[in-house]
Amino acid sequence: xxxxxxxxxxxxxxxxxxxxxxxxxxxxxxxxxxxxxxxxxxxxxxxxxxxxxxxxxxxxxxxxxxxxxxxxxxxxxxxxxxxxxxxxxxxxxxxxxxxxxxxxxxxxxxxxxxxxxxxxxxxxxxxxxxxxxxxxxxxxxxxxxxxxxxxxxxxxxxxxxxxxxxxxxxxxxxxxxxxxxxxxxxxxxxxxxxxxxxxxxxxxxx
Numbered sequence: 001x002x003x004x005x006x007x008x009x010x011x012x013x014x015x016x017x018x019x020x021x022x023x024x025x026x027x028x029x030x031x032x033x034x035x036x037x038x039x040x041x042x043x044x045x046x047x048x049x050x051x052x053x054x055x056x057x058x059x060x061x062x063x064x065x066x067x068x069x070x071x072x073x074x075x076x077x078x079x080x081x082x083x084x085x086x087x088x089x090x091x092x093x094x095x096x097x098x099x100x101x102x103x104x105x106x107x108x109x110x111x112x113x114x115x116x117x118x119x120x121x122x123x124x125x126x127x128x129x130x131x132x133x134x135x136x137x138x139x140x141x142x143x144x145x146x147x148x149x150x151x152x153x154x155x156x157x158x159x160x161x162x163x164x165x166x167x168x169x170x171x172x173x174x175x176x177x178x179x180x181x182x183x184x185x186x187x188x189x190x191x192x193x194x195x196x197x198x199x200x201x202x203x204x205x206x
Contacts, residue, residue: 004138004142004144004204005204005205006032006034006072006136006204006205008032008033008034009033009034009035010034010035010072011034011035011036011037011071011072012029012034012035012036012037012071012072012073012074013036013037013038013039013042013044013065013066013069013071013072013073013074014026014029014036014037014038014039014073014074014075015039015044015061015062015064015065015066015073015074015075015137016038016039016061016075016076017038017039017040017046018094018164019164020163020164020165021076021078021164021193022038024184024188024191024193025074025076025193025197027184027188028188028193028194028197029074032201032205039065039068039069039073042065042068042069044064044065044068044069045064046061047060047061047064049061049077049091051091052091053091053133054077054078054079054091054131054132054133054147055077055133055135055145055147056077057077057091057133058075058076058077058133058134058135058145059075059135059137059143059145061073061075061077061135062074062075062135062136062137062143063135063137063141063143065137066137066138066139067139067141069139070139071139072136072137072138072139073136073137074134074135074136074137074200075134075135075137076132076133076134076135076193076196077091077132077133077135078093078130078131078132078133078192078193079091079092079093079094079130079131080093080110080128080129080130080165080166080170081128081129081130081131082110082113082114082119082126082127082128082154083126083127083128084114084117084119084126084127085110085113085114085117088113089106089109089110093106093165093166094165096109096110097165103164103165103166104158106165106166107158107166107168107169110154110166110169111156111169114126114154120156124153125153125154125155125156125171126153126154127151127152127153128151128152128153128154128170129149129150129151129152129192130149130150130152130166130170130179130191130192131147131148131149131192132147132148132149132191132192132193132195132196133145133146133147133196134146134147134148134193134196134197134199134200136200136204144200144203144204146196146197146199146200146203147196147199148191148192148193148194148195148196148197148198148199149192149195150172150173150190150191150192150195151172151173152170152171152172152173152175153170153171153173154169154170154171155169155170155171155178156169158178158180159177159178159180159181160177160178160179160180160181160182161180162179162180162181162182162183162184162187163179163180163182163187167179167180167187168180168181172190175190179191
């Protein structure tokens with residue numbers, strides 16, 4: 001069954017309280033004439049992320065906001081997966097930053113975990129990827145999930161003050177700047193979230 005379409009001029013809830021994600025998703029949605037509003041502005045709480053996959057958590061968050069507001073909701077669940085750490089921090093990427101969302105500490109935690117495994121001795125740096133799952137949910141419970149990945153390596157020390165989360169320590173394949181150093185438009189062109197978003201656009205907007 002084809003996905004339901006979002007119409008220009010309609011309202012879309014962005015089911016996130018993360019300022020970085022809100023900014024990126026609003027920028028990506030802007031050309032399509034949708035009126036975006038964050039779940040936080042509408043007083044919707046953040047549900048506990050109890051799933052073990054990005055897609056599962058994205059679906060949980062989108063459904064929570066769609067049912068609470070009576071509007072279609074778009075959520076994102078994303079994270080950094082490090083090959084040598086067995087895919088960690090993965091779906092727990094935000095939790096590695098603790099209650100205060102201290103991603104400088106989270107990046108240090110990744111660094112130290114790799115250091116214990118001699119991961120920084122690898123030429124070019126440890127292999128890693130970012131994964132993003134976007135879920136569009138409707139108040140009646142219908143959902144559609146779209147997933148994107150971008151592969152690269154980690155650098156230390158972190159570089160750049162742009163982006164958010166683990167961006168300053170991630171260098172995408174073929175690039176010379178980390179996600180933390182890139183202009184927003186440059187990152188949007190190649191990021192995991194942008195790749196998932198293109199699938200979402202093809203299915204639900206165009």
